[in-house]
Amino acid sequence: MYEIWLTLNIVYELMWMYLPAVVVLLLVLALVYGRALQRKKCQWRAAIRPTLMVAVVVAILSLWLVPVSTHSTLADIAYWVDWANLMAICAGVALVAAAIVWPVFSLRR
Amino acid sequence: MASDESRLSHPDPSRRQFLKLGSTLLPFSAVASSALLSTAQAEAPAKNQQKTRAKIVIIGSGLGGLAAANRLHRELDGAKITIIDRKQEHNYQPGYTLVATGVWPKDKVRDRNRDFIPSGVEWVQEMAIEFEPEQNRVRTESGKTIEYDYMIVALGLQLNYGAIEGMDVKAIGDNGLGSVYYSPDAAEATWKAMDQFRQKGGQAIMTLPNTFLKCAGAPLKMTFMLDSRLREAGSRQASKIDFYSALKNIFSVKVINDEVLKRWRGLDIPVNFEHQLTAIDIAARKASFSLPNGQIEQREYDFIHVVPPMSAPDVIRQSVLASTEGVMAKGGWLEVDKKTLQHKRFPNIFGLGDINGTPRGKTAATIKKSAPIVVQNLLDVMAGKSPSLEFDGYTSCPLLLREGAALLIEFDGDGNLTPSLPMIEPLQDSWMAWLMKYRLLKPAYLSVLKGRV
Ligand SMILES: Cc1cc2nc3c(=O)[nH]c(=O)nc-3n(C[C@H](O)[C@H](O)[C@H](O)COP(=O)(O)OP(=O)(O)OC[C@H]3O[C@@H](n4cnc5c(N)ncnc54)[C@H](O)[C@@H]3O)c2cc1C
Numbered sequence: 236m237y238e239i240w241l242t243l244n245i246v247y248e249l250m251w252m253y254l255p256a257v258v259v260l261l262l263v264l265a266l267v268y269g270r271a272l273q274r275k276k277c278q279w280r281a282a283i284r285p286t287l288m289v290a291v292v293v294a295i296l297s298l299w300l301v302p303v304s305t306h307s308t309l310a311d312i313a314y315w316v317d318w319a320n321l322m323a324i325c326a327g328v329a330l331v332a333a334a335i336v337w338p339v340f341s342l343r344r
Numbered sequence: 345m346a347s348d349e350s351r352l353s354h355p356d357p358s359r360r361q362f363l364k365l366g367s368t369l370l371p372f373s374a375v376a377s378s379a380l381l382s383t384a385q386a387e388a389p390a391k392n393q394q395k396t397r398a399k400i401v402i403i404g405s406g407l408g409g410l411a412a413a414n415r416l417h418r419e420l421d422g423a424k425i426t427i428i429d430r431k432q433e434h435n436y437q438p439g440y441t442l443v444a445t446g447v448w449p450k451d452k453v454r455d456r457n458r459d460f461i462p463s464g465v466e467w468v469q470e471m472a473i474e475f476e477p478e479q480n481r482v483r484t485e486s487g488k489t490i491e492y493d494y495m496i497v498a499l500g501l502q503l504n505y506g507a508i509e510g511m512d513v514k515a516i517g518d519n520g521l522g523s524v525y526y527s528p529d530a531a532e533a534t535w536k537a538m539d540q541f542r543q544k545g546g547q548a549i550m551t552l553p554n555t556f557l558k559c560a561g562a563p564l565k566m567t568f569m570l571d572s573r574l575r576e577a578g579s580r581q582a583s584k585i586d587f588y589s590a591l592k593n594i595f596s597v598k599v600i601n602d603e604v605l606k607r608w609r610g611l612d613i614p615v616n617f618e619h620q621l622t623a624i625d626i627a628a629r630k631a632s633f634s635l636p637n638g639q640i641e642q643r644e645y646d647f648i649h650v651v652p653p654m655s656a657p658d659v660i661r662q663s664v665l666a667s668t669e670g671v672m673a674k675g676g677w678l679e680v681d682k683k684t685l686q687h688k689r690f691p692n693i694f695g696l697g698d699i700n701g702t703p704r705g706k707t708a709a710t711i712k713k714s715a716p717i718v719v720q721n722l723l724d725v726m727a728g729k730s731p732s733l734e735f736d737g738y739t740s741c742p743l744l745l746r747e748g749a750a751l752l753i754e755f756d757g758d759g760n761l762t763p764s765l766p767m768i769e770p771l772q773d774s775w776m777a778w779l780m781k782y783r784l785l786k787p788a789y790l791s792v793l794k795g796r797v
Contacts (some may be wrong), residue, residue, distance in 0.1 A: 244796050244797050245784055245787040252786075269780060300773065305747075305748075305778070306782060307775055311773075312774060313774055316767055320775075
């Protein structure tokens with residue numbers, strides 16, 4: 236329980252540290268969902284497939300990008316705890332990417 | 345100073361920072377809204393605030409002092425809380441090793457105390473110069489007398505560079521002289537000296553004194569990182585790293601001591617035990633060590649990392665609050681009960697952080713675990729009860745090995761390894777431990793400081 240509380244607080248502080256990035260992300264999300272929800276005929280279902288493909292590509296790219304962006308490399312991922320954490324982070328990155336592209340794909344005719 | 349302050353209050357994240365952030369921040373955004381919600385709840389006044397008219401004085405506005413102030417402010421209704429400390433800048437000291445090894449810029453370890461002091465808490469911007477615990481009062485440098493009902497002593501420790509003949513902290517960064525402990529500027533200058541040294545290589549000397557240390561892992565981290573930086577620069581073959589410990593070991597927890605020594609044997613870093621750095625000739629780059637038999641050994645170097653002897657600040661050491669017997673008396677550490685952290689002779693006084701005369705545990709991690717205990721025990725005493733919580737001496741140290749790898753070591757006051765999560769293998773090179781040090785510990789530190797965790 237304490238660890239979850241600590242994690243939430245870490246996330247909260249990170250958001251303040253990197254506020255501009257958080258604001259940009261929220262603006263982008265507001266923009267794409269705003270556009271999509273205004274449209275009457277959105278292809279939400281049809282957009283799932285391409286969205287998943289983007290998510291998979293982003294997840295794979297993140298496996299390389301996340302270590303590089305933290306002064307490290309994939310070779311530093313030493314044991315299963317490292318792999319589990321890296322994959323969880325990559326899944327998170329992929330989720331955000333999916334959240335952005337899903338409404339964009341749904342706008343396609 | 346004014347420009348310094350405005351720079352600190354309006355951080356301007358660079359584009360590079362912005363891009364780097366992406367990969368780490370994004371996965372967390374899914375839970376961000378719930379975090380906001382939870383924290384907003386945490387910041388609201390505690391429901392069952394204890395009503396009181398007590399005067400509480402906190403000495404020191406470092407991590408310990410601010411964590412206590414924020415917690416007490418939340419828990420108490422009507423208390424007069426006063427922080428005494430002249431220091432304006434707040435330094436994230438665990439980041440010094442990253443600055444001193446070229447990983448972080450020094451701005452990342454500089455904030456303002458003002459931003460962390462809760463409104464309604466009085467801040468006396470002076471140093472305490474005399475304690476009169478029999479009269480429940482403290483005197484400050486301007487001659488002001490401040491009375492209290494309860495006091496938390498959290499004024500950190502004193503770096504005794506003066507005990508090393510010829511040592512001059514202003515010279516850190518020049519002539520191959522490094523020392524991570526002194527300040528953010530010294531950490532940055534240490535990296536300058538290390539960076540210059542690694543271009544060609546040569547003889548490096550790493551030191552360890554025979555006193556209790558704040559973050560006893562820092563001298564070891566500096567050694568691992570120096571080795572790694574030399575290898576990156578291709579100058580390790582042309583270099584020799586010698587570690588000089590004034591003790592019979594290099595770390596007080598045996599399993600970690602043995603592990604690090606084993607790794608250093610593999611990295612060709614020999615250790616000279618019971619060699620105490622006593623003098624340094626900065627211009628001539630010569631260090632003198634005293635041996636147990638009284639002999640003095642002189643060594644030339646191209647790069648040296650100086651770790652000063654440490655003690656309680658003189659104002660405590662020379663007061664009746666200092667330990668009077670046992671191993672803690674030598675450094676004049678605050679005489680607290682190692683479990684309740686209550687002063688052994690003055691029950692209305694508690695100690696928090698580096699100042700405490702407790703075995704091991706002069707780390708931010710120790711404060712993370714002990715600040716809630718100290719505050720709860722103080723609330724108990726204020727309510728006329730006995731302290732209800734006990735501290736186990738927990739401390740932790742992400743021991744940097746190189747960029748991208750660290751060991752996540754956690755242990756209790758008896759030196760037993762106590763990983764927070766059972767799957768963590770403390771002696772395993774870990775990227776996750778590195779990530780914690782590199783990106784997650786500062787936000788955790790800020791949460792402790794704000795009294796939330
Ligand atoms: C190089 C380095 C690396 C570290 N690495 C780690 C790490 O990886 N993990 C970890 O957990 N910890 C680490 N630490 C340790 C951690 O930073 C400290 O243990 C912690 O910050 C101590 O907090 P404190 O409140 O006890 O003291 P401090 O933060 O030092 O604060 C003491 C305050 O008291 C004030 N003060 C002093 N004298 C007086 C006086 N007479 N009157 C009023 N005020 C006074 C000072 O101005 C200061 O503001 C590291 C420390 C260093 C230096």
